[in-house]
Amino acid sequence: MRHIISILIENESGALSRVAGLFSARGYNIESLTVAPTEDPSLSRMTLVTSGSDEIIEQITKQLNKLIDVVKLIDLAESAHIERELMLVKIKTSHDTREEVKRMVDIFRGKIIDVTANSYVVEMTGQSSKLDAFIHGFEEGSIIEVVRSGPTGISRGEKGLHL
Amino acid sequence: MELSGGHILVQCLKDEGVEFVFGYPGGSVLHIYDAIFHQDEVKHILVRHEQAAAHAADAYARATGKPGVVLVTSGPGATNAVTGIATAYMDSIPMVIISGQVPSPVIGSDAFQEVDTVGITRPCVKHNFLVKDVNDLAETMKKAFYVATTGRPGPVLVDVPKDMTDPNIKVPYKYPKKISMRSYNPVVTGHKGQIKRAVEMLLTAQRPMIYSGGGVILGEAHKELTELTQLLGYPITNTLMGLGGYPATDKQFVGMLGMHGTYEANMAMHESDVILAVGARFDDRVTGKLAEFCPYAKIIHIDVDPASISKTVKVDVPIVGDVKPVLEQMLELIKDSKIKPSKSALDSWWQLIQSWRDVHCLEYDRNSKVIKPQYVVEQLYQVTHGEAYVTSDVGQHQMYAAQYYHFDKPRRWINSGGLGTMGFGLPAAIGVKLAFPEANVACITGEASIQMCIQELSTALQYHAPVKIINLNNRYMGMVRQWQEFSYESRYSQSYMDTIPDFVKLAEAYGHVGMLIEKPEDVRGALEHAFALKDRTVFLDFITDRTENVYPMIEAGKGHHDMKLRVAPGTPVDRELS
Ligand SMILES: Cc1cc2nc3c(=O)[nH]c(=O)nc-3n(C[C@H](O)[C@H](O)[C@H](O)COP(=O)(O)OP(=O)(O)OC[C@H]3O[C@@H](n4cnc5c(N)ncnc54)[C@H](O)[C@@H]3O)c2cc1C
Ligand SMILES: Cc1ncc(C[n+]2csc(CCOP(=O)(O)OP(=O)(O)O)c2C)c(N)n1
Ligand SMILES: [Mg+2]
Numbered sequence A: 001m002r003h004i005i006s007i008l009i010e011n012e013s014g015a016l017s018r019v020a021g022l023f024s025a026r027g028y029n030i031e032s033l034t035v036a037p038t039e040d041p042s043l044s045r046m047t048l049v050t051s052g053s054d055e056i057i058e059q060i061t062k063q064l065n066k067l068i069d070v071v072k073l074i075d076l077a078e079s080a081h082i083e084r085e086l087m088l089v090k091i092k093t094s095h096d097t098r099e100e101v102k103r104m105v106d107i108f109r110g111k112i113i114d115v116t117a118n119s120y121v122v123e124m125t126g127q128s129s130k131l132d133a134f135i136h137g138f139e140e141g142s143i144i145e146v147v148r149s150g151p152t153g154i155s156r157g158e159k160g161l162h163l
Numbered sequence B: 001m002e003l004s005g006g007h008i009l010v011q012c013l014k015d016e017g018v019e020f021v022f023g024y025p026g027g028s029v030l031h032i033y034d035a036i037f038h039q040d041e042v043k044h045i046l047v048r049h050e051q052a053a054a055h056a057a058d059a060y061a062r063a064t065g066k067p068g069v070v071l072v073t074s075g076p077g078a079t080n081a082v083t084g085i086a087t088a089y090m091d092s093i094p095m096v097i098i099s100g101q102v103p104s105p106v107i108g109s110d111a112f113q114e115v116d117t118v119g120i121t122r123p124c125v126k127h128n129f130l131v132k133d134v135n136d137l138a139e140t141m142k143k144a145f146y147v148a149t150t151g152r153p154g155p156v157l158v159d160v161p162k163d164m165t166d167p168n169i170k171v172p173y174k175y176p177k178k179i180s181m182r183s184y185n186p187v188v189t190g191h192k193g194q195i196k197r198a199v200e201m202l203l204t205a206q207r208p209m210i211y212s213g214g215g216v217i218l219g220e221a222h223k224e225l226t227e228l229t230q231l232l233g234y235p236i237t238n239t240l241m242g243l244g245g246y247p248a249t250d251k252q253f254v255g256m257l258g259m260h261g262t263y264e265a266n267m268a269m270h271e272s273d274v275i276l277a278v279g280a281r282f283d284d285r286v287t288g289k290l291a292e293f294c295p296y297a298k299i300i301h302i303d304v305d306p307a308s309i310s311k312t313v314k315v316d317v318p319i320v321g322d323v324k325p326v327l328e329q330m331l332e333l334i335k336d337s338k339i340k341p342s343k344s345a346l347d348s349w350w351q352l353i354q355s356w357r358d359v360h361c362l363e364y365d366r367n368s369k370v371i372k373p374q375y376v377v378e379q380l381y382q383v384t385h386g387e388a389y390v391t392s393d394v395g396q397h398q399m400y401a402a403q404y405y406h407f408d409k410p411r412r413w414i415n416s417g418g419l420g421t422m423g424f425g426l427p428a429a430i431g432v433k434l435a436f437p438e439a440n441v442a443c444i445t446g447e448a449s450i451q452m453c454i455q456e457l458s459t460a461l462q463y464h465a466p467v468k469i470i471n472l473n474n475r476y477m478g479m480v481r482q483w484q485e486f487s488y489e490s491r492y493s494q495s496y497m498d499t500i501p502d503f504v505k506l507a508e509a510y511g512h513v514g515m516l517i518e519k520p521e522d523v524r525g526a527l528e529h530a531f532a533l534k535d536r537t538v539f540l541d542f543i544t545d546r547t548e549n550v551y552p553m554i555e556a557g558k559g560h561h562d563m564k565l566r567v568a569p570g571t572p573v574d575r576e577l578s
Helices: A015-025 A054-066 A098-107 A128-136 B005-015 B027-037 B050-064 B076-090 B117-124 B134-149 B192-203 B214-218 B222-232 B263-271 B323-336 B343-357 B373-383 B396-404 B425-435 B454-462 B478-487 B503-509 B520-532
Strands: A002-010 A032-037 A043-051 A070-075 A081-092 A111-116 A119-126 A143-148 A152-155 B002-004 B020-023 B043-046 B068-072 B095-101 B127-130 B155-161 B170-172 B208-212 B236-238 B253-256 B274-278 B298-303 B317-320 B389-392 B441-446 B468-473 B513-517 B538-543
Touching: A002 A015, A002 A054, A002 A152, A015 A032, A015 A043, A015 A054, A015 B117, A054 A070, A081 A128, A098 A111, A098 A119, A119 A128, A128 A143, B002 B005, B005 B027, B005 B134, B020 B050, B020 B425, B027 B068, B027 B095, B027 B155, B043 B454, B050 B068, B050 B076, B050 B095, B050 B425, B050 B454, B068 B076, B076 B095, B076 B117, B076 B155, B095 B117, B095 B134, B117 B127, B117 B155, B127 B134, B134 B155, B192 B274, B192 B298, B192 B317, B192 B323, B208 B222, B208 B263, B214 B222, B222 B323, B236 B263, B253 B263, B253 B396, B263 B343, B298 B323, B373 B396, B373 B441, B373 B468, B373 B520, B389 B396, B389 B425, B396 B441, B396 B468, B396 B478, B425 B441, B425 B454, B454 B503, B468 B503, B503 B513, B503 B538, B513 B520, B520 B538
Parallel strands: B020 B043, B020 B068, B068 B095, B095 B155, B127 B155, B208 B236, B208 B274, B236 B253, B274 B298, B298 B317, B389 B441, B441 B468, B468 B538, B513 B538
Antiparallel strands: A002 A043, A002 A070, A032 A043, A081 A119, A081 A143, A081 A152, A111 A119, B002 B170
C-alpha cells in the first residue's frame, strides 16, 4: 500500500542524505521525497511517499525514528489526511487546440500562467491521481514538459505534527 | 577557561573519564596530537594500523562497558578505520571516533587527504557529526558520548576539520554535565501491560525457552537474567554474542543456539511453546530458515531498539525497554504471581531435553594422533580455570572457542559476531589487556585471520600488553574450506595458503616468545608454560587437524531441527578418554 510519511527533522546538513541513504541501504521503495524549511528554522519537514507491505512500512517508520536527527514523524495513511501536489506543465498549442486546452485546464481547476504563440504553461495542484488524469487527457506529443513537486500532506482535524 | 580546539578535545576526554585513546597521527590531527603531548592523564596507544585502533577501542569497551575512543587522521586514516567502526556498529558497541578532516575552507575541493568521512561512515555509525564551529566542539563531544552509550549503543564519529583545532584560536571551554536532545530519547522502562502479559504467558508455558543475546551483556543484566532463569527453572540458550550472560556451567544452560549451536539448544527452540527473547535480534545465523523457525512458539521479545522487534520474526509480546529494569519488573511480578510453572510439564520438558543432550553433539575424536582444535580450547579452559578474557578472530576457531570455552561471566568473550571481521582478535586482546593488566588474555585465532592485523604484535610490545595468542593452525581458511567441502564437492578454491610464515620466528622478530606445538601430548604443557610467562606475549602455533569441521551445523536454508551432526544421533561415541 502507498503511504505518505511526514517527518520533522533537524535542519542539519547531512539530514537529507541520512534519510535517502537509509532507503537505499535497506532496499525500501521511495516514490518521492520533498524537503522544505518550517516556521522553526532549526527544523525541516520532509514528506516521503513510499509503498510496501505492513511489515515493511512498520520497519520504515521504526528505522526513520531511529535516525538521531529525526524529531517526529507520522504515517499520514493511518488517519484522515489531505494530500496535494503541485504540477507545472508546458503544453503545445495551435490555433485549433487553444480553446480545447483551456477548457481542460478549467475543468481541472488549473491556471494558465504563461502563454506563447505555440504553448501554454499550466499550473495545477491536487491529489497526484488528479494530476495524472489531467496528463492522460492529452494526446502523446502535445506535452512538452512536466514538472511535479511530489506529494505533500497534512492530517485533518485540529491536531498537528509539531514539537 | 579559554582553550584551543585541540586542547578542548583532550579536555573533553578527561572530563569524560577516558583512560585510553587508540590512534594514529597524521596532518589533520597534528594540533590534537600536540595537545596530547602536553598531558599524561589520557594515555594514547599508538597502533600500527587504524583498523586495529578501532578494534582495540571496541574490545576495551566490550570488556569494561565503558566507551572506547579512537583518534585517526583524515583520508586514509579514516578509511582504514572503517572496518573497525563497522565491526563495532554491527555488535552495538559504544565507541567515539574522532577523525581529522581537511580545513573547512577547502572541504569539497578534493584537497590532500580529503574524503567525505561523514558520508563514508554514515551507514556504519549510530550517528556522526561534522564540527563547523570550534564553539560547538565540547557540546558535540558530549553528544557523541551520550548517543554512543545510551539506548542501543553504537559507534559515533566526530569529524573535526583542522581549522577547528587551530592553536591560535581559543574559545571558552565548558564541558556540559548533562545533555538532552529533542530528537533522541531512548526508552528505558517497559510497558507495564505488556510485561504482565509476558509474565502470564511465561508462567503457563509447557515447553518454555529463554533465548538471550548481546543485549544482556550490553545492558549489564546478567544478574537479573540469572535470577529469573533460576527462579523459573527453565532452560536457557545464548547467542554467540550473549555468551557469559548466563553461567555456561550451570545445569539449566543448554549451550549456544544457531548455525553452530548445540543439538539440544536448537531442538529445544524448535519444540518450544513459549520463547522469551532477551536482548537478542533474531539474526539469520540464529534462526536458520525463517519459515521453519520455532513453529509452535509464542514469542516474547525484550529489546531497547523498537526496530529489532518483529524485524525478521513476528513476535507476540513486544516489550521495548532496557533489559535490566524490564527483567526487574518481570521478577517482581513472577514472585508475586499466584500462577506457578507446572512442575509436571517442566519435568517432562527437561526429560526431552536430556534425550537431546544424550546425543553429545560436541563430542570429537579424543584419540586423534594430530592435535584437535577443540582439545586446545578445552585445555586452555582448564589451564586458565575458565577465568580468562578470550578474544577471537573469525572462522572455525571462533566457533570452537564459543563451544568449548565455557563462559560463566559476562564481558569475557570478545568476538566479532555481526560483521565477522577477520583481524579483530589480536588488537582486541591488546585493548582488553590494557584495561585489565592483571587478567589472563587469550586470543584464539587461525593462521589466516591472525595475518590480517599481525603488525599489532609491535603495539603489544610497546605498551607492555602481554597476551597469549592461540593459533589454531590448520593451514586452511577452515571455515571457507568447510563450506566448500559441504556445498562445492570439496573444490577448495583459494581457501588454502601456500606460504604460511614461521610464526615462531615472526613472534621473536617482534620481540615476543614463539612456540610450535605439533603433538596432542604437548598441548597442556605448552599452555601452562605460556601462561607462566606472565609478562611476555607468547605466540603458540598449534598445528591442528586440517580436515576438522565445526559441528553441529545448520546449513543455509535449513531449520533448527535439521542439523548436520558429527555423528548421527544414536551412534555410540567412544568416550573412554573424556
Ligand atoms: C562465523 C560465524 C558464525 C556464527 N554462528 C553463530 C551461531 O551459530 N549462533 C549465533 O548465535 N550466532 C552466530 N554468529 C553471530 C551472528 O552473526 C550474530 O552476530 C549474533 O547471532 C547476534 O547476536 P544477538 O542476537 O545476541 O544480537 P546482538 O548483535 O548482540 O544485538 C543485541 C540486541 O540487543 C539489543 N540491546 C542492546 N542493548 C540493550 C539493552 N540495554 N536492553 C535491551 N536490549 C538491548 C539490541 O538492540 C540488539 O537487538 C556467527 C558469526 C560468525 C562470524
Ligand atoms: C576480513 C574478512 N575477509 C573474509 C572473511 C570470510 N572468512 C570467514 S572465515 C574465513 C577463514 C578464516 O581462516 P582462519 O583464520 O585460518 O580460521 P579457521 O577457519 O581456519 O579456523 C574467511 C576467509 C571474513 N570473515 N573477514
Ligand atoms: Mg585456518
